[in-house]
Amino acid sequence: MNLLYTFDLLGTAAFAASGALAGIRRDMDVFGVLVLGLVTAIGGGTLRDLLLGDIPPFIFKDETYLYLSVAVSLLVFLFHRRLAFLTHPLTYFDAVGLGTFVVIGTHKALAFKLGFFGAVMMGVMTATAGGMLRDLLSAKVPMILHKEVYASACLAGGALLYVLQRSAVPPDAAALISAATVIILRLLAVRYNWSLPRAAHRTP
Amino acid sequence: MNLLYTFDLLGTAAFAASGALAGIRRDMDVFGVLVLGLVTAIGGGTLRDLLLGDIPPFIFKDETYLYLSVAVSLLVFLFHRRLAFLTHPLTYFDAVGLGTFVVIGTHKALAFKLGFFGAVMMGVMTATAGGMLRDLLSAKVPMILHKEVYASACLAGGALLYVLQRSAVPPDAAALISAATVIILRLLAVRYNWSLPRAAHRTP
Amino acid sequence: MNLLYTFDLLGTAAFAASGALAGIRRDMDVFGVLVLGLVTAIGGGTLRDLLLGDIPPFIFKDETYLYLSVAVSLLVFLFHRRLAFLTHPLTYFDAVGLGTFVVIGTHKALAFKLGFFGAVMMGVMTATAGGMLRDLLSAKVPMILHKEVYASACLAGGALLYVLQRSAVPPDAAALISAATVIILRLLAVRYNWSLPRAAHRTP
Numbered sequence: 001m002n003l004l005y006t007f008d009l010l011g012t013a014a015f016a017a018s019g020a021l022a023g024i025r026r027d028m029d030v031f032g033v034l035v036l037g038l039v040t041a042i043g044g045g046t047l048r049d050l051l052l053g054d055i056p057p058f059i060f061k062d063e064t065y066l067y068l069s070v071a072v073s074l075l076v077f078l079f080h081r082r083l084a085f086l087t088h089p090l091t092y093f094d095a096v097g098l099g100t101f102v103v104i105g106t107h108k109a110l111a112f113k114l115g116f117f118g119a120v121m122m123g124v125m126t127a128t129a130g131g132m133l134r135d136l137l138s139a140k141v142p143m144i145l146h147k148e149v150y151a152s153a154c155l156a157g158g159a160l161l162y163v164l165q166r167s168a169v170p171p172d173a174a175a176l177i178s179a180a181t182v183i184i185l186r187l188l189a190v191r192y193n194w195s196l197p198r199a200a201h202r203t204p
Numbered sequence: 205m206n207l208l209y210t211f212d213l214l215g216t217a218a219f220a221a222s223g224a225l226a227g228i229r230r231d232m233d234v235f236g237v238l239v240l241g242l243v244t245a246i247g248g249g250t251l252r253d254l255l256l257g258d259i260p261p262f263i264f265k266d267e268t269y270l271y272l273s274v275a276v277s278l279l280v281f282l283f284h285r286r287l288a289f290l291t292h293p294l295t296y297f298d299a300v301g302l303g304t305f306v307v308i309g310t311h312k313a314l315a316f317k318l319g320f321f322g323a324v325m326m327g328v329m330t331a332t333a334g335g336m337l338r339d340l341l342s343a344k345v346p347m348i349l350h351k352e353v354y355a356s357a358c359l360a361g362g363a364l365l366y367v368l369q370r371s372a373v374p375p376d377a378a379a380l381i382s383a384a385t386v387i388i389l390r391l392l393a394v395r396y397n398w399s400l401p402r403a404a405h406r407t408p
Numbered sequence: 409m410n411l412l413y414t415f416d417l418l419g420t421a422a423f424a425a426s427g428a429l430a431g432i433r434r435d436m437d438v439f440g441v442l443v444l445g446l447v448t449a450i451g452g453g454t455l456r457d458l459l460l461g462d463i464p465p466f467i468f469k470d471e472t473y474l475y476l477s478v479a480v481s482l483l484v485f486l487f488h489r490r491l492a493f494l495t496h497p498l499t500y501f502d503a504v505g506l507g508t509f510v511v512i513g514t515h516k517a518l519a520f521k522l523g524f525f526g527a528v529m530m531g532v533m534t535a536t537a538g539g540m541l542r543d544l545l546s547a548k549v550p551m552i553l554h555k556e557v558y559a560s561a562c563l564a565g566g567a568l569l570y571v572l573q574r575s576a577v578p579p580d581a582a583a584l585i586s587a588a589t590v591i592i593l594r595l596l597a598v599r600y601n602w603s604l605p606r607a608a609h610r611t612p
Contacts, residue, residue, distance in 0.1 A: 349440030
């Protein structure tokens with residue numbers, strides 16, 4: 001699964017960059033920027049491992065994730081003006097991370113014998129909890145709860161993986177197809193500015 | 205303990221509804237409303253199981269809680285205007301959930317050999333952490349920390365259960381009496397608008 | 409390690425007082441003040457134990473921490489005007505807590521076979537996560553992410569302990585030197601108003 005690991009690190013770097021940028025926007029100091037980058041990149045997977053009881057969490061078994069997150073956050077802190085040309089590619093890397101994290105999370109939850117709902121929830125959480133923590137630490141309502149088709153892409157990918165793993169499709173193909181589904185849905189959502197319905201709650 | 209399970213589901217549904225309503229009020233999209241409903245309904249029990257080391261948490265052993273929470277949240281999202289007549293009964297269901305969750309949490313903590321303080325704290329946390337998470341995700345100071353006699357009712361019920369379990373009272377009666385105490389205190393607090401004292405901290 | 413335990417309790421009391429004061433400032437009721445005191449005092453160590461898989465967390469094995477935190481918070485709630493003369497000493501106690509918590513956290517993480525990054529991160533988290541939770545529950549951006557040299561002192565102490573534990577220095581001396589480093593750095597930072605660099609992100 002070397003490809004998956006590469007994607008995983010790419011996604012981790014993209015998430016760390018998004019966290020570090022959020023810290024800079026909130027006028028945090030360098031420590032705050034590093035914490036936001038770290039939490040965004042590894043928060044989802046860490047929460048997943050806590051809930052599955054896979055202790056210590058993955059970040060302590062392979063510290064690559066920690067060093068990578070902090071290195072990326074530090075680069076963003078130092079050179080964020082000169083890295084502005086990366087904003088556009090970042091959307092792609094972020095989508096790759098999203099797809100990869102959903103597949104890793106759902107797959108791991110199924111290996112831990114969780115049911116359909118639990119496994120898909122774990123996949124979505126792996127991909128989205130880091131971003132929620134980032135927004136909470138910025139004292140903002142998590143972006144994912146009111147903006148953009150972000151979680152729905154994850155839900156679709158997680159559910160698809162569940163189905164494919166129970167079919168004749170080879171495991172690697174199932175993982176690839178599910179991740180690709182998340183990535184494509186996410187990029188289409190960005191491209192066409194899709195958003196989810198809201199309740200019409202305002203009283204006149 | 206079939207009655208307890210019924211009460212548990214009733215409380216879960218009431219908590220999910222309160223979470224979903226909070227999401228609608230914050231203008232979240234349908235995913236956000238589902239997440240808030242889910243988190244409010246199952247957050248307290250999940251945190252309790254994490255702290256007790258009962259992994260995976262109850263929600264993954266019996267997915268009924270997950271499906272129920274999401275179904276209720278979805279109904280609230282779709283029909284919240286037409287469900288306005290349920291606001292009043294919701295207070296009662298919410299109180300039933302409060303009492304049930306306190307008893308379940310304290311009882312479980314005692315079974316895991318926690319001491320008096322730890323067990324009562326677990327009971328209160330089971331009943332209140334979901335609502336705190338709901339408020340955090342709405343970027344608000346948790347309601348329970350500054351308004352209403354909500355936690356005190358839980359504290360009283362948890363402490364009572366601790367005492368009764370060490371007395372000659374049969375276990376089922378102990379659970380029922382403790383839950384009823386929470387429910388009655390909570391409803392009296394709503395009815396008579398009780399609130400806890402604050403520190404007079406304003407400087408002139 | 410009787411000295412360490414004494415320092416630990418002193419730090420716990422100082423952290424509880426800082427949490428309770430934050431609750432009073434946010435106009436919380438007595439329950440809210442107790443919760444903020446408790447969470448600030450024990451949040452970091454509890455999160456550490458969750459992540460290390462040392463379940464149940466230390467607070468349930470020795471309830472002294474719980475009783476002490478609540479007692480201090482209650483005293484602050486009742487007498488915070490008359491305790492104003494303690495504001496200055498509180499800075500010292502808080503620094504003692506910081507140093508002690510870093511050493512305990514890093515030491516425990518190393519005993520659980522974590523690597524360099526993981527162990528230092530656990531030390532910093534033990535000392536700072538409680539304060540972050542306090543600020544989150546107050547719906548504020550955690551102070552530590554944008555103000556003061558607080559985390560850096562912890563980082564230095566944790567890294568130092570890692571190095572010393574691998575050297576010929578006796579364990580007790582290693583702990584003492586590391587804790588003292590944190591405390592002195594912290595007090596110097598307060599005294600000379602040090603702060604960390606920020607990214608110059610404002611566009612003209």
